[in-house]
Amino acid sequence: MKFEKWILIIIILLAFGWLFYLDFVPGDSFMASYDFCSATSRVTELSPGNRLWPLEKNNNECWQRIGDSPVYFDARTPQKFERAVVTIKFKNPFGQKFQVGPQVVKDEWQWRLQDIAEIKKEGEWSVAILNFDLENIYQNANHMRWLISAPEVLEKKELLAVSEISIRWEKEKLNFSNLGEQIKSYLRKIIR
Amino acid sequence: MISKVINRIFIFSLIFFFVFFALELVKEGFVSNYFDLNIVLAGVIILGLLNLIIKCCHTER
Numbered sequence: 001m002k003f004e005k006w007i008l009i010i011i012i013l014l015a016f017g018w019l020f021y022l023d024f025v026p027g028d029s030f031m032a033s034y035d036f037c038s039a040t041s042r043v044t045e046l047s048p049g050n051r052l053w054p055l056e057k058n059n060n061e062c063w064q065r066i067g068d069s070p071v072y073f074d075a076r077t078p079q080k081f082e083r084a085v086v087t088i089k090f091k092n093p094f095g096q097k098f099q100v101g102p103q104v105v106k107d108e109w110q111w112r113l114q115d116i117a118e119i120k121k122e123g124e125w126s127v128a129i130l131n132f133d134l135e136n137i138y139q140n141a142n143h144m145r146w147l148i149s150a151p152e153v154l155e156k157k158e159l160l161a162v163s164e165i166s167i168r169w170e171k172e173k174l175n176f177s178n179l180g181e182q183i184k185s186y187l188r189k190i191i192r
Numbered sequence: 193m194i195s196k197v198i199n200r201i202f203i204f205s206l207i208f209f210f211v212f213f214a215l216e217l218v219k220e221g222f223v224s225n226y227f228d229l230n231i232v233l234a235g236v237i238i239l240g241l242l243n244l245i246i247k248c249c250h251t252e253r
Contacts, residue, residue, distance in 0.1 A: 041224045142220040
């Protein structure tokens with residue numbers, strides 16, 4: 001029994017070490033994405049449901065139409081990051097105002113919005129790539145709230161759909177000079 | 193022999209599940225961002241049922 005007990009302890013410690021390594025993000029980036037086909041833990045579904053059309057699916061592609069504005073999603077951030085590169089696949093054929101951005105201060109109506117503008121085409125879909133500077137953005141929680149704004153969508157009733165949201169979180173790679181700072185920011189997410 | 197092994201694996205997987213469930217509660221996403229803990233839970237339930245069935249058979253004999 002003693003031998004078995006040690007095996008269990010070693011397995012738990014190894015699994016803990018592996019998860020801690022991944023969660024601490026010693027590298028310079030962390031990817032999170034939501035393709036509207038299957039739920040993921042890193043980026044939530046859009047909400048609230050009463051402002052959105054039901055999810056639609058065609059072959060391997062899924063998307064959701066936005067019926068009213070604003071809508072939100074949460075993205076999990078295991079560490080503190082300096083930048084976020086957001087890639088959105090969308091349809092906005094009538095060019096209405098369409099923006100996305102993170103919440104600046106927790107529980108306050110302050111958002112750093114940027115226009116979702118087409119950079120390239122992927123089949124029928126437009127793709128936008130947006131760079132967000134996360135300095136002065138509240139990051140002590142385990143997730144960051146994002147807002148998608150389309151103020152004209154309810155009135156104009158024109159097509160506005162999103163098919164994929166992916167976020168590449170970026171920070172400085174872990175080294176001796178920033179070790180203390182990164183440990184501190186990681187602990188701040190646990191002890192708030 | 194088999195019943196003993198299943199019993200041990202069941203207890204170990206149950207402890208494993210509770211340890212990592214607690215870690216997930218302490219830091220949201222610590223486990224679920226990388227690994228689906230429901231897989232372990234499914235294993236715990238299956239092993240628990242097997243354990244129960246084997247024990248029942250032994251008692252009947």
